[in-house]
Amino acid sequence: MKNIIKIRIALWLILFFVIGWLAYMAVVPGGKISYVYDFKQGSYFISKLTPLERVGEMQNGQQKIIGDPVYFNLRVPRKFDKARLTMIYKNESVLPIIEAGVLADKTIWRYYLQPLENNIINKLSQSWDMTAGNGTVLLQRGKKYNSINEFLDKEKNLSEIAVYNYDFKAEYLLANYKSAEEKQIIGYSLRGPYQFYTYLKDEDLDFNFIFSDLNKNKDADPINLNIYYNNTLIDNYNLPDDGIVSDVGEVGKNRELKFNLANLPEGAYKIELRANDDIITKSIATGRNKMAFINKIWLADSGNKNISLFTDSQTINAQTANPASLQVFKIGSQELGVSETYKQFSINNLDGVNEIKLSQDDIILSGDGVFSFSQAGLINPQLKKVDNNFNIDDSGVNYIIASYIFPKKVITVGSDVWHSATAEFDLIGMYQEDNKYSFIISIPGLKADDDINDYIEIGEIRINLEGKTLFEKIKKIF
Amino acid sequence: MKNLYLIFKELFYSLTGALGCFVIMEILRPGMVLAYININWVLIFWLIIGILVLTINDIKIKINN
Numbered sequence: 001m002k003n004i005i006k007i008r009i010a011l012w013l014i015l016f017f018v019i020g021w022l023a024y025m026a027v028v029p030g031g032k033i034s035y036v037y038d039f040k041q042g043s044y045f046i047s048k049l050t051p052l053e054r055v056g057e058m059q060n061g062q063q064k065i066i067g068d069p070v071y072f073n074l075r076v077p078r079k080f081d082k083a084r085l086t087m088i089y090k091n092e093s094v095l096p097i098i099e100a101g102v103l104a105d106k107t108i109w110r111y112y113l114q115p116l117e118n119n120i121i122n123k124l125s126q127s128w129d130m131t132a133g134n135g136t137v138l139l140q141r142g143k144k145y146n147s148i149n150e151f152l153d154k155e156k157n158l159s160e161i162a163v164y165n166y167d168f169k170a171e172y173l174l175a176n177y178k179s180a181e182e183k184q185i186i187g188y189s190l191r192g193p194y195q196f197y198t199y200l201k202d203e204d205l206d207f208n209f210i211f212s213d214l215n216k217n218k219d220a221d222p223i224n225l226n227i228y229y230n231n232t233l234i235d236n237y238n239l240p241d242d243g244i245v246s247d248v249g250e251v252g253k254n255r256e257l258k259f260n261l262a263n264l265p266e267g268a269y270k271i272e273l274r275a276n277d278d279i280i281t282k283s284i285a286t287g288r289n290k291m292a293f294i295n296k297i298w299l300a301d302s303g304n305k306n307i308s309l310f311t312d313s314q315t316i317n318a319q320t321a322n323p324a325s326l327q328v329f330k331i332g333s334q335e336l337g338v339s340e341t342y343k344q345f346s347i348n349n350l351d352g353v354n355e356i357k358l359s360q361d362d363i364i365l366s367g368d369g370v371f372s373f374s375q376a377g378l379i380n381p382q383l384k385k386v387d388n389n390f391n392i393d394d395s396g397v398n399y400i401i402a403s404y405i406f407p408k409k410v411i412t413v414g415s416d417v418w419h420s421a422t423a424e425f426d427l428i429g430m431y432q433e434d435n436k437y438s439f440i441i442s443i444p445g446l447k448a449d450d451d452i453n454d455y456i457e458i459g460e461i462r463i464n465l466e467g468k469t470l471f472e473k474i475k476k477i478f
Numbered sequence: 479m480k481n482l483y484l485i486f487k488e489l490f491y492s493l494t495g496a497l498g499c500f501v502i503m504e505i506l507r508p509g510m511v512l513a514y515i516n517i518n519w520v521l522i523f524w525l526i527i528g529i530l531v532l533t534i535n536d537i538k539i540k541i542n543n
Contacts, residue, residue: 004484010507011492019499020516239533248528435509 026077029470035074039063046461047073049441054276054448054454062090062380064455065441067448072461073436077166083425085439087116087461088410090418093454095443096120096388103431103438107274108193111440114423115165117407124400125434126474136166148401155399162395164386167231172268172381177201178302180289186373188361191300192277197370197379199290201266207259208285210395212411213242213252214278223255235261254282263271264435268381271293275284282408290379292370301325308358313367314389319344325362329377330355338363343449344371348389353378418459427465485535491523491529 013204025033040061049055054067074083085100096119101111121137129143131151138148145151155161158170177199195418198205205227212222220241227235237259268290273281280300284291299307301322316331318338328337332354336347336353353375356365365371368389372378383389386400398427409423430437497520500511511517 003481005487007485008488008492015492015499016494018496019503021509022503022514025514026507044509060537075513077507077513155502321542 002161007395013321020243026469027470028078028465031080031467031472032465033077034462034464036463037072039458039460044073047075047461048459062457062459065443066446066455066456068443068444068446069440072439074438074439074463076432077435078467079425080465082466083427083437084422084464084466085425085461086420086422086464087441088418088420088459089116090457090459091117091119094119095381095446095454095456097442097444098456099442099444101440101442102425103440104429105274106433107276108432111442113165113440113442114304114424114425115404116400116421116423116441117419118164118386118402118404120392121164121400121402121404124392124405125406128400134402135405136230137400137404139402139403141398151399152402153474154216158383159396160392160398161368161477162384162386162397162400164400164404166401166403166405168383168401169230170383173266174201174379180287182291183287184291184377186284186291187371189283189300189302189305190281191298192279193268193273194273194297195272195294197268197270197292197294197381198286198288199268199379200235200264200288203287205259205261205264205269206287207271209273210282210284210445211239211255211257211275212280212282213244213255214280215242215244215248215250216278217254217276219276221276221278223257223279225260226260226263226272226274228270228272229264229267229415232425235259235262237349238255268379270299289376291377292372292379294370296364296366297371298364299358299361304361305359306358307358307361309358309365309371309373310351310353310378311356311365311369311371311377312380313366313371314350315346316350316365316367317346317349318363318365320363322362325360327359329359330357480538483531483538486527486531486534490524490527493520493527497524513532 018309035043037043038061039058042048049065049072051070054065056066057473066141077243083102089099097115098117099115101113101114104110104112111211116387121139124139128139131138131148134146136148137282138145140412145154150404155247161168169422179201195215209225215221221240222241225237233358237257239255239257242255244250244252297309316336318336319342320338321339321341326341328335332350333349334347336345338345351442368385368387370378370380383397384397386402405422407419409417410420413417427437443456497517500515500517500520503510504512
């Protein structure tokens, strides 16, 4: 009988410790925890890479990524402030850029990207003069500056500077800027979110937007308009949903959003429209003559034909979901055919400013530069970027400044070289649904359907999370 | 036989308690248990132990008779 009581106590004690351990792992009282996906067995916390068309089979604890981008979710038991992602990978195809990101804004599907590997910088670091400190790297073609601070203080020739993942504070002023003589109206309908640059000098920042709502999805379709100067939000406007919060497909009434900001300093301003794909911008009227859409523009289906756009992008991607919009269109002297729906078609290595002549609207154009409806309207205050289109020989760049940590060599087995790269993310304000964060691994230029056998191979994804301790949380309550 | 019966009976009770606790914990905080323990296996183990308790009890009654 005594023995049975001992067994009983032992069994219930085991259960008590198991429950205690589970509670400890759920609460994470120390505020720090690490989750690993080793590609051998599934992880509850880190999901498999998707979509399946862009990844290879899982073999021997490795998986190939053959298309860009791929996604995975991180399930967290509680709130954390920071995530440090470490990836062990093999880049035999020497793909120029590998980045990882966390979803920041679901409305416009914006990921906060951080570098894992930049092979252009890696190569240049061996031949150019390199100064590094606090995660910042300065590369000089010929050594002129002894420190990063000296470079930031003295170098004013922006055409000689390229950046990567670095917010270079530079005053962007146009020497021969002339104000518009008359108001311009962009009458082409645009679908979904967009961002554009505009410029002003001794003028008001005046815009008048007309929106309508397609009401094709079930959610509410609010509109946020943000205005930035030097990457700082200076003003914002909101327009609530049109009242039809369903997917009836009934096009809502035209609604207006206008503003006029006076006494602003001369310079380039960024205007961002945050809205989902149900929102159509029917027209934009402004007194500014510079207006250039950043990286992407979606010309909505409104029956417009023979549309002309100008771009400084070196790579242009085109895609449509509308069979009536399949077309072959001109970009400068070259042609790009969009022959299938839901498939992206690209053209690379473009030079300077090119005119795009579309025969039909309802097409999404994206690229690494800006798009404008007139050549005079083009403005791109961004510095040259060390991305996969960067050509060091043609760029005239003598300095590269980057916020970048070089990957480390971890294992060398024969000719196989595995690297480990780390990216850090601030999770505060990032999008979270059902205790999950959405992550992206982006390898620009890597395509699953281009018949080129290029890929990167991943051996491990490790995420170290850091947040408030239980003691700090309790302290905050009292 | 009696000892074996008592041990399995204790194991069955504690597994019943474990299953109950795990289910309540999962309801309160989804993923708390499933992240580390597959409750299906606990349930199968609990069933096997339950069957063994009944079987041993049956054999015990037969021997006593």
